[in-house]
Amino acid sequence: MSDNVKVEFGGKTSEYPVLSGTVGPDVIDIRKLYGATGAFTYDPGFTSTASCQSAITYIDGDAGVLLHRGYPIDQLAEQSSFMEVSYLLLNGELPSKDELDKFSYTISRHTMLHEQLATFYRGFRRDAHPMAIMCGVVGALSAFYHDSTDITDPKQRLIASHRLIAKIPTIAAMAFKYSVGQPFVYPKNELSYTANFLRMTFGVPAENYEVDPVIESAMDKIFILHADHEQNASTSTVRLAGSSGANPFACIAAGIACLWGPAHGGANEAALNMLREIGTPDRIPEYIARAKNKDDPFRLMGFGHRVYKNFDPRAKVLGKAATEVLDKLGINDPVLDTARELEQIALKDQYFIDKKLYPNVDFYSGVILSAIGFPTTMFTVLFALARTVGWVAQWNEMISDPEQKIGRPRQLYMGAGPRDYVPVDKR
Numbered sequence: 001m002s003d004n005v006k007v008e009f010g011g012k013t014s015e016y017p018v019l020s021g022t023v024g025p026d027v028i029d030i031r032k033l034y035g036a037t038g039a040f041t042y043d044p045g046f047t048s049t050a051s052c053q054s055a056i057t058y059i060d061g062d063a064g065v066l067l068h069r070g071y072p073i074d075q076l077a078e079q080s081s082f083m084e085v086s087y088l089l090l091n092g093e094l095p096s097k098d099e100l101d102k103f104s105y106t107i108s109r110h111t112m113l114h115e116q117l118a119t120f121y122r123g124f125r126r127d128a129h130p131m132a133i134m135c136g137v138v139g140a141l142s143a144f145y146h147d148s149t150d151i152t153d154p155k156q157r158l159i160a161s162h163r164l165i166a167k168i169p170t171i172a173a174m175a176f177k178y179s180v181g182q183p184f185v186y187p188k189n190e191l192s193y194t195a196n197f198l199r200m201t202f203g204v205p206a207e208n209y210e211v212d213p214v215i216e217s218a219m220d221k222i223f224i225l226h227a228d229h230e231q232n233a234s235t236s237t238v239r240l241a242g243s244s245g246a247n248p249f250a251c252i253a254a255g256i257a258c259l260w261g262p263a264h265g266g267a268n269e270a271a272l273n274m275l276r277e278i279g280t281p282d283r284i285p286e287y288i289a290r291a292k293n294k295d296d297p298f299r300l301m302g303f304g305h306r307v308y309k310n311f312d313p314r315a316k317v318l319g320k321a322a323t324e325v326l327d328k329l330g331i332n333d334p335v336l337d338t339a340r341e342l343e344q345i346a347l348k349d350q351y352f353i354d355k356k357l358y359p360n361v362d363f364y365s366g367v368i369l370s371a372i373g374f375p376t377t378m379f380t381v382l383f384a385l386a387r388t389v390g391w392v393a394q395w396n397e398m399i400s401d402p403e404q405k406i407g408r409p410r411q412l413y414m415g416a417g418p419r420d421y422v423p424v425d426k427r
């Protein structure tokens with residue numbers, strides 16, 4: 001704890017404690033500010049606001065560092081697995097082999113969906129965006145798994161957490177199958193989490209599906225890189241929904257809805273569409289000029305970040321992985337050359353330098369996902385699949401936080417002052 005902060009306001013002085021975390025910026029605890037001064041703080045977009053205490057993920061935006069329970073993301077991406085990172089996010093420590101085997105076994109025993117849920121898909125148009133299907137089906141889970149919706153019961157919270165992590169790949173794969181008119185493929189639990197997902201997505205009942213280890217490893221690494229990221233917009237949405245006592249399935253559905261936005265998780269789909277629209281490197285200057293033009297709403301998708309004012313470490317790992325995966329798969333995608341050229345040009349451009357805009361997690365991921373065989377409409381679904389464990393870990397942390405209460409921000413009111421009603425014949 002550092003010194004207090006004094007505020008002189010309205011002729012009065014009030015003091016507020018400064019709290020320090022393990023690493024990162026101190027916070028000024030202003031919970032008593034309104035009571036003492038009658039004034040609110042004002043921070044649209046929460047650019048300077050810590051909404052909670054958390055021990056799950058830490059980002060140093062200036063240094064381009066991302067830690068999950070203290071472990072650097074590049075080490076986890078290179079040496080760990082998505083199941084192991086999921087255990088780490090949920091439990092706070094890396095598991096022993098036995099703990100990991102038990103956790104993986106538990107998750108694999110929840111991969112099937114209630115059969116009635118399959119009929120939900122048939123209510124959607126075949127060309128429905130898979131994210132629309134994800135929002136609908138995940139929200140509907142609370143209509144099927146009543147025995148894990150009581151958030152005051154730790155056992156029910158644990159089962160709901162396992163169900164969400166286990167079923168989200170099945171739901172995602174079914175959304176893809178439905179969009180291409182192929183039959184759903186049931187989980188096969190002797191496969192790894194990621195291999196199971198790939199088989200449900202790309203396998204067909206008519207023949208055996210052999211998981212390509214190169215693709216499985218790339219997919220698993222992508223899941224690790226998207227698993228959690230502090231209090232981003234969708235995680236804050238999950239926490240806010242959870243703060244009212246809403247059931248976990250409804251909270252995760254709210255997170256999926258928020259992630260869909262192109263400024264957030266929807267950027268991976270938008271970034272590849274943008275790279276394809278640019279087409280060849282000679283057209284890059286035209287798009288850079290548009291991105292800098294205040295009168296043009298166009299932004300370079302996959303660039304910039306609220307927290308990273310240096311390289312997004314995930315983008316670095318994905319940039320390297322894109323070359324490796326395409327080489328191993330023998331794919332020569334000109335979009336990757338355009339992406340590399342765009343990155344080089346943007347990083348030398350004064351506008352991007354001044355505004356500290358670097359490639360983020362969404363800039364290269366689409367190149368790899370496209371090489372694996374996913375259509376762009378599935379990209380944000382994959383982001384949601386991976387982020388579900390982060391949302392679940394953050395939701396559990398929030399529920400167990402003794403300081404947590406229902407989230408209810410205030411406002412700066414700019415509307416009409418008090419006035420009397422005027423009957424319509426007198427207006």
Ligand code: SDX
Pocket residue numbers: 045228229231232233262263264265267291292298299300301302303304305306307355357360361362
């Ligand atoms: C994710 O928060 C997280 O952790 C999110 C995430 C996670 O893992 O959960 O990391 C995942 O959402 C990554 C971000 C994906 N989004 C995009 O790639 C979309 C393009 N990027 C932007 O829309 C933007 O950079 C944001 C939304 C990501 C961040 O916006 P901020 O922090 O609110 O910053 P801003 O919009 O105020 O921009 C600051 C300035 C502005 O110019 P000025 O008004 O100061 O003149 O930078 C400009 C912006 O116009 N700017 C860009 C730009 N991003 C910001 N200009 C051109 N192209 C861009 N991409």
